[in-house]
Amino acid sequence: MIIEEKPRQQETPAKPAYKVIGTRPVRPDGVEKVIGRAKYGADIDLPGMLYGKVLRSPVAHAYIRSIDTSAAEKLPGVKAVVTSADLPRLSSNEYIDMGEGGGQLQDLHDNILASRKVLYKGHAIASVAATNPHIAEEALSLIKLDLEELPPVLDPLEAMREDAPLLDDQRYTESLAGRSSKPSNIARHAQHAIGDIEAGFAQADVIVEREYRTSMVHQGYIEPQNGTALWDADDHITVWTSTQGAFSVRAELSKLLLVPLAQIRVIPMEIGGGFGGKIAVYLEPVAALLSRKAGRPVKMTMTRAEVLEATGPTSGTYIKLKMGAKKDGRLIAAQAYMVYESGAYPSSPLGAGMSCMLGPYDIPNVLIDGYDVVVNKPRTAAYRAPGAPAAAFAAESLVDELAGKVGLDPLTFRRINASKLGTRLANGNVLPRVGNYECITAAMESEHWNAPLSAPWRGRGVASGVWYNWGGLSSLTASVNADGSVTLTEGSTDIGGSRATAAMQLAEALGIPYESIHPFVADTDNIGYNDVTGGSRTTFATGWAVYEAAQQIKRQLIERAARLWECSETDVDYTNGVLTCKTNPDLRLSFKEMAEKAHSTGGTIVGCGNPSPKQFGPAFATHIVDVEVDPETGKVQILRYTAIQDVGTAIHPSYVEGQIQGGVAQGVGWALNEVYDYDEQGRLRNASLLDYRQPTTLDLPMIDTILVEVPNPTHPYGVRGVGEVPIVPPLAAVANAIAHATGQRFLKLPLNPDAVLRGLGKIK
Amino acid sequence: MSNYVQVETTINDEPITFLCEPRQSLLEVLRETLKLTGSKEGCNNGNCGACSVLLDGRLVNSCLVLAVEVAGKSVTTIEGLAHGDHLHPLQKTFLEHAALQCGICTPGFLVAAKALLDHNPHPSEHEIRYWLSGNLCRCTGYDKIVRAVQAAAQEMEAVAR
C-alpha cells in the first residue's frame, strides 16, 4: 500500500482578479495576416534588387581543392560571385552566444561558406547574385568544383570510435578533465551527478536498463530561410530577414563581417515559424557580401531541399538509461549514457537534454554522462525545448516500464516521485515552486484518463516532461499619446502572438483598454538590445519589461496629478486607469484625461523597461494519448490527445492552447514519421515535404488542453513561458500508448508503419 | 525580350496583362512580377499548400501552374478574399479562433477553406480535415484552424438564412 503524501508548500495562491489577462482579444497584427498584406522576409522588394543562390556540396565529406567561378561570372545577368575567400579572416575564435544555443565563431564562419573542407551534403560553397533567380541558378551550374572526397561518418557511435574518419583534425574533446590529447569527433563530454550511484542501485528492488535511439528531425517551419542585404559604399549594412532575433543577427554579422554593430541595421520582417531554427545566420552574411560586390541589394531565399539539407535539424540521439526503484515505487537511482549528434559542428543541445531528462523526478542518486559528437550532417540548431524531447523519450518510456514492474499505474508512479519545490536535480539546480504535482493530479482527474478504452490494438500512454524556461533580456518603450493611446515599441520577434500578450500585460498594468495599445516590433536601430525569441522567454521577459514601463508611466501620472492638484504624491492613487486624490474625492482624472494634459504638465510621458530577470519559472507537463495500431499496415492513428500543462498564468489562453497544440503536433510527428533518412554516402533521401512527413490535418485529432495555473512567484503576473514544454512528452506518450496497444516496447523512433511492422515481426 | 510571353488574365476580378518567361510559375509571377506576395512559397513543389489560389474557382497550388497557363482564366488569391474592409467570414473566424500563429500558412488555408465552403457549405470535421490535408501548418496542430472553418461555415449559413 502506497502512502502518498501531498507535498507541503504546494498551496496555490488565489488568482488575482485580472481584467485583461485571461481574455482572448484578437491580435493587433491579425488583419494584415489574414488579408495577405503582412510582409515576411521573402516578400521584400527593393529597387535594383538582385537574387542570390547558393552552390552547395554534392557530397558529405571532402577537401575543397579548388573553386573556379570564372565561367559563372561571365554569364550575362550575373552581378557578383562570392566564396569563402570573400569572408573576412577572423581575428579571434570566440564562442558566440546566440541566446538559444551558440557556437564557435570559426564554425559559424565555415558553415556559412566552406573553406578548406565540406562537412555535409548541402554545405554552402559559393554564391551568385543575378538579375533573376533563374540566371543565378544557371550560373551555379557553371562553377567548377574540384573536391577530394573523403569517407563520411554518419552514425554518432561510429564517429566516437578512435579509427573513425575525423571531421576536423584540430577538434579535441573538452571535458571537466580538460582537453583530450588526441583529436576526436567527440567535441564534449559532460557529467551530472548527485548522490552515490552504486549505493543507489544497491538499494533498488527493481532495475530496468534500455537503449533508446532517435533520428535527426527538422523544425519544419513552413517559411524557408531568407535574407536580403544592402551593403552601402560607406560600409553601412541593412538587412531584412525573418529571424527569431534581429539583435542576434546583428551580432553574428558584426563578428563575421568585422563591421561595427552600429553600422548594421537589421529589420525584422514577419517570421513564418522558427522553433529555434531561425537564430543562427545562413544567408544574411552571404547576401551582404554579394551586395558589397554588386553594389545593389540582394535577396536570397532557400528552397525546401536547402532548408532540410543545410539548416539546423536537431540532434539524433543514443541514450542508454538504467533506473532503479524500490518496491514501494520510489525511484532510488538513475544512470545514463547519452550521445547527441551535433552535425558538422559542435552545436547539440546535450546539456539541456541531460538537465531535462529526469527533471520530473526526485531521485537521490543520479549519474549522467553526455557526449556531443560531430558527424557529416548539417550543423544542428535549437529546436523547441532543445534536447529535451529525445531525453524524455528515454526516461518516460523507462519510467512506464518501471511503474508496471512495481505494479503501479503510470500516473501514480509519477506522482509519488514527482519533483517539487526544493528538489535538487543532478545538474545541481534546486527547483523553485513548480506545478509538476498539479499536472499529474489534473491528468489523473481528467475525463480522458478515466474514459474507457477497449477494442484490440488500442492503447493509452502517458508521459511527463519539463522545460526550465529562460528569461533573457528585453528592452522596450511605451509612449503615451495625447489621445490616451499608447505606442509600445518592442524588440522581440513575434512568432505567435507576443505583440498581443505584451499589449495585454501593459493594459492590465495601466488599467486601460487593450485596444488602446499599439504594439510593434522595431528594428535594431530603433530600440535597445533584445535577446532572441526563444526559450519560451518572450511573454515572460517582455511582459516583465512592459510591467516595468507601466510602473514608470504610473509614477509620472501621479507626479503630474499631484502637481495639478497641489497635493502630495502620496495622496494620489492610481487604480484601474483612474487617478484620484485621497484627500479630495472631487479630484479625479482618467488615464485618457491625464494623457491629454501631458504636454502642458511637463512633457511626453514615456516608460521603458529593461529587466534582466535571473529567475525563471520552469514549466511541467503531463500528456495522455490514445492510439490505434493497424496490425496489417503498421500505421498508428492518434485517436485522442490531452495535454495538461502548468502555464503559470495564461495571459491569452487561446495562444497558450495554440502553443501546446502546436508542440504536441510536432512531438507526434517526431514520434511517428519524421526522420532524416540518409544513404551510406550521407545524402538525404527525403529532402522534400512529401517525404519528410510532417503531420497533416488527417494525422491528428483535436488536441485537448488542460491549463493548470501555478503562478510563477518571481514574475509580476505569474508568467512561466509555455511554448517549449509541450513538445517534450509526446514522443514517449505515443510510444507508451503503442506499447500498451501492441504489448511490444519500441525503443527507436520514428514509429512509422515500417518500424511498427518490423517490431510486430511482420516484416524483417 | 524575345522569350517573354504576354499573358492576359483576370486576377481578383481585375483584368491584368503581364509579361513572363515560359518557365515562370504562376506563384513566381504573382509574387515577383505582380507584387501579390500574399501567396506564400513553402516548398515550390506542391507539398505544402502555402501558395494555394483558385483558378476558375478550382483550388490549385500556384507553384505547380505555369504563369502562361492562366491566359484567359480567372485567378483568385488571398488578396481577393476580403472586399474593401469587409473581411470574408473565414478571415474573421481565423482571427477570433486564434487559428494562426506565425501566419505563413494562413493565406493558403484561407483560400483552400474558401474553395471547400464554396462547394460544400456544411462540411463535417472529417471533410474539413480531408480537404485541408494538402495544406501544412507547423504552428497550430490544426485544432484551431479546423474550428475556425467550422465556425465560418455556421456563420455563413446563419447569414444565408
Ligand code: FES
Ligand atoms: S509552395 Fe506551392 S505547394 Fe508549397
Ligand code: FES
Ligand atoms: S501558423 Fe505558422 S505554419 Fe501555420
